Amino acid sequence: MTHGYSIDMSTDEKYNPKIVEEEAQAFWESEQTFSVTHQSDKEKFYCLAMFPYPSGKLHMGHVRNYTITDVIARYQRMQGKNVLHPMGWDAFGLPAENAAIENHTAPAKWTHENIAYMKSQLKSLGFGIDWSREFATCDPSYYKWEQWFFTKLFDKGLVYKKTSSVNWDPIDETVLANEQVIDGKGWRSGANVEIKEIDQWFIRITDYADQLLNDLDDLEQWPEQVKTMQRNWIGKSVGINIIFDLSQTIREFTHFDVYTTRPDTLMGVTYLTLATQHPIALEIATLNPELAEFIDNCKSQQVSEAEMATMEKLGMDTGVVAIHPLTGDKVPVWVGNYVLMDYGSGAVMAVPGHDQRDYEFAKKYSLPIMQVIQSLNGGGIETAALTEKGVLINSGKYNGLDFDTAFKVISEDLKRSNHGSVATNYRLRDWGVSRQRYWGAPIPIYNLAEGGEIAVPIDRLPVILPTNIKMDGVQSPLKADKSWRKAELNGQFVEHETDTFDTFMESSWYYARFTCSDDHTQMLDPERANYWLPVDQYIGGIEHAILHLLYARFFHKLMRDEGLVKSNEPFKKLLCQGMVLSESYYYQSEGKKIWVSPSKAELHRDKYGKVEKIIDIETGVELTSGGITKMSKSKNNGVDPQLIIDKYGSDTVRLFTMFASPPEQTMEWSDEGVSGAFKFLKKLWRIVHDQIKLSNEDVIDVSILNDQQKYLRRKTHETIKKVSDDFGRRNTFNTAIAAVMELLNEIPKVDTISPQSIAVRGEAISNAILMLNPIVPHICNKLWLTLGNPTSICEIDWPKVDELALLKTSSIIVIQVNGKVRGKIEVSVGSNDDTVKSQALEHENVQKFIAGKKVKKIIIIPNKIVNIVISK
């Protein structure tokens, strides 16, 4: 270590984090402090962090996430609750396959090594975790129950197989994840990625769309932004399915459907667009080589929504026309690359006058644009589509109708002629759970020789993933292993399904399994699951706001309907923490940016403390700041938590992480901030050791306290009040820490001689230690004993506010003139408004501003502000 200590301090008075932390951790381990069992007589609190993917070692995001969780868990424990704080591993996934190819090892080996290392790191950070409940999702004893549950869903008809699109790498002959497609090319092969249609398994989440939407209203302790995102994602809309007849029959096709939420614009339809894979489009293409070529070219695109929405929209006239269901007019039918066959009916109606994307498409291909809605401010459609709702024009008998009436009348007319009906639609699509990958839970299905599928019988579960394999990056070892695929059922040959589950399956129910992970006879033990669930506080990254949280909510409802749990929702209170950022630095070399780790950058500041020069300490090269960005490999700006733990100890890392910013915001890493946190812990250590030297036996007698002593007592209890609110309700640990720092800064203002002063100081210090305990538990564990307390701080309750200590006799009131601060006065608490008014008007500086002006009115906010409003 590079830090010095006061020379006059004896050995045990030095703050040595290594000794203090090892001692505390050994104590918790030997006492089994954090192992819990369900006790129906005690109030429970289930505190859960999103479990980590075992990628190798902990990163700062993990440290932040698990520190927040641990602080809340320890705080709730001090409230006397039975706190469950478990941990496990989200162990299946793509990175293990990539690492396996790179290192020529099996994904299982890599994963288990990572788990062992990361577990040791979590222990060294002093998190109060009940490790007896630990599991990894790649354990057959875990995914067995997931497979069992899937077969239940299969029996209930909630599971089905259908064709859907994937990114296909034609060189590696493999399916690519969206993140493996870079600029339209496969990341490994560099081949142009194509869209391919394959058969996949789906779970009917859309059957639960209404529940998932409506139950959001019951989640009072979820951030509003997350609920809004989920509502928009589910995207419930009421519209009309409209049938367009073809003017001529194409093979067996006489018509097709489109869905619209704007039937009021139906008279403005000037063309219709089919997906390139629409059966009618494919049929027309057999006789139209030009169209066939267009459709073929459209294959070279990706499946991601962002890509679909931003790519150039291309289309082609099929030459076929459809009949407008209201007017009987002929409407041209186009094929477009921006309509996907997977979603909805694979066809859309285009109203370029009132939809911006249609407008741009119509301009590009010189298609007619019609205005059928009148603008409120009289605007036309010369430069852009008019998307607001309004009164219908150019719509024949519908002219003059507003949106609601037009919707009703037009839908009735369509219904009468059997050309449409009102329909509720969701943006949400069914959950595709098939992955054409190896490192996942095998989907428990037998494919029958004569076609069709059945669920693997319960007595044959789990379908075990072979782990002794080699990966080459081309084909999944599961698909390649012919003997694994073979199976026999009732004397018939059947084949195991070779697709594995989406890893969101495992992360959708792990929180429930933690309540009873030792039960190998059933998926969940109802007694324990219903005692602990729902999770009282769930904590994880905002990046999971939609997918993970929606799938987990869905799974919970599925488990409820299977009779496994009683609650409707899995997570009562949700906290989404922000990302961890750090400064990045680079220099230019041969036109390329070479990124240098922040640990190698030396900052030179001017006399105002502003950075004026950055030097690479290894090469002496001058560096440029690349800004503060998310810690990443590509910018070489990651900070390894282990290095900081080794240098300063876990308490310093925990303190800095909690102090740097409130949990929901992004957190910026700063080496100076870390050493500041360490400095504070040394100060805390010294304050306690100075106090015990004062050797005082007196207890506080409130009747004999002087003003100074009363002030410190009030500060102590104000701080307890604030910190309790910050921990329990607001989850703002940064302001809680700041409040304790303020309290400690007040202590030196009280003398060290009078016994009552020493007692009041002692009260402030003891409470500060208790309040800091959830954040920096190792040092508090030690200092609590140093203060002479006989029992461990783990057994002590959270401090209580003495309301009498909070009473004040006077308060400072700000005087404003026309909203600007012009002075301050001290008034006794309970003064009447007239007294306050006259005192305010007499204030010398205020007089300067109101002299010769007419006072129009005076606004009084009790104990805070007097605002004198004068004419200008």
Place this chain on the structure above:
RNA sequence: GCCAGUGUGGUGGAAUUGGUAGACACACGGGAUUCAAAAUCCCGCGCCCUUAAAAGCGUGUCGGUUCGAGUCCGACCACUGGUACCA
């Protein structure tokens, strides 16, 4: 593109319900202690004018509501997360 956020001193951030903008820290400057340094302690620290006090300006930009706006409303700019196969 679409959905959801964020923007405050040199820096991280505070201001919880529309009521003193900058708490608490970091950095920096000055001082004490020291043979010297580290560590520690004390003082100062939004900008501008100034010996000082007072005034003026100031929460991404422009506009609005209000006695009073960082906070509410409208428009815009920049950045971030998600966008269904990264987890």
